Amino acid sequence: MTLPNDMSSTKKKARIAGFIYLLLVISSVVSLLYIPSTYIVSGDATATVNNITSSNLLFRIGIFTSFVSQIIFVILVLALYRLLKEINHMHALLMVILVVISVSTAFLNTFNNIAALIILSGADFLSVFEQPELDALAYLFLRLHSQGIQAIQVFWGLWLFPFGLLVIRSGFIPKVLGLLLIIAGSGYLLGSFTSLVLPQYSKTIFPLLTFLEMGELPIVLWLLLVGAKADVSK
Numbered sequence: 001m002t003l004p005n006d007m008s009s010t011k012k013k014a015r016i017a018g019f020i021y022l023l024l025v026i027s028s029v030v031s032l033l034y035i036p037s038t039y040i041v042s043g044d045a046t047a048t049v050n051n052i053t054s055s056n057l058l059f060r061i062g063i064f065t066s067f068v069s070q071i072i073f074v075i076l077v078l079a080l081y082r083l084l085k086e087i088n089h090m091h092a093l094l095m096v097i098l099v100v101i102s103v104s105t106a107f108l109n110t111f112n113n114i115a116a117l118i119i120l121s122g123a124d125f126l127s128v129f130e131q132p133e134l135d136a137l138a139y140l141f142l143r144l145h146s147q148g149i150q151a152i153q154v155f156w157g158l159w160l161f162p163f164g165l166l167v168i169r170s171g172f173i174p175k176v177l178g179l180l181l182i183i184a185g186s187g188y189l190l191g192s193f194t195s196l197v198l199p200q201y202s203k204t205i206f207p208l209l210t211f212l213e214m215g216e217l218p219i220v221l222w223l224l225l226v227g228a229k230a231d232v233s234k
Contacts (some may be wrong), residue, residue: 007230011226011228014083014173014223015223015227018082018220018222020072021076021220021223025067025217025220028183030068031066032069035062038055038058040132045135048139049120049134052116053120062113063117066106066110070106072102074099074103076099077100077159079134080092083138084167091166092166098158098162099159102159105147105155106152108146109148109149112141112148113142116138116145150202151192154188157187157189157190158185158189159185160182160184161182161185163181164181167181172228173223177218177219177222180216180219181215181216183215184216186212187212188213190209191209191213
């Protein structure tokens with residue numbers, strides 16, 4: 001275990017990381033939960049399209065927020081790398097690599113929503129399609145985006161494992177927060193597996209997954225409010 005000599009500097013780095021982490025949580029809730037809930041009607045392409053058409057600006061904001069969220073994610077992992085690299089360089093590097101893969105995949109997945117937006121734009125070259133066909137095609141891309149998120153959850157889970165190990169070995173962040181990160185990572189992996197392999201159980205297992213994934217939140221508050229302490233309990 002390596003403990004940085006300058007605890008004041010470490011605390012400052014930790015609080016900066018905590019602030020960035022909080023921004024990531026807020027932007028993710030907006031782009032992944034709040035905005036989609038305003039227009040998605042499960043199994044109903046026409047109703048979904050009508051909601052998007054009536055709230056076109058909100059839909060576009062959701063796309064923009066998704067891109068912003070991924071940029072924040074990269075900034076966050078770099079801040080965490082700066083904070084934790086002295087603990088174990090290989091684990092810190094692995095954490096960065098997994099986030100970069102996640103962000104790259106998420107950027108590409110967002111283009112599914114952009115494709116839906118183009119389909120609903122009323123462009124002349126789409127006049128060969130009937131409106132129900134356009135609705136179904138747009139809904140298809142929205143579903144692809146949703147399924148893409150389920151796949152990306154694999155990386156949302158994996159990066160928390162090296163992060164959690166670094167926290168456990170840090171000496172200036174409580175070990176329990178590292179354990180909670182690993183538990184949260186397991187929740188993301190289980191959620192991705194269930195959605196892609198056993199979708200019939202997704203609704204049944206959703207409350208458990210939500211509970212497990214909440215294990216990621218305490219580290220955000222610790223970093224933001226406390227930062228680092230030399231005498232954390234074992």
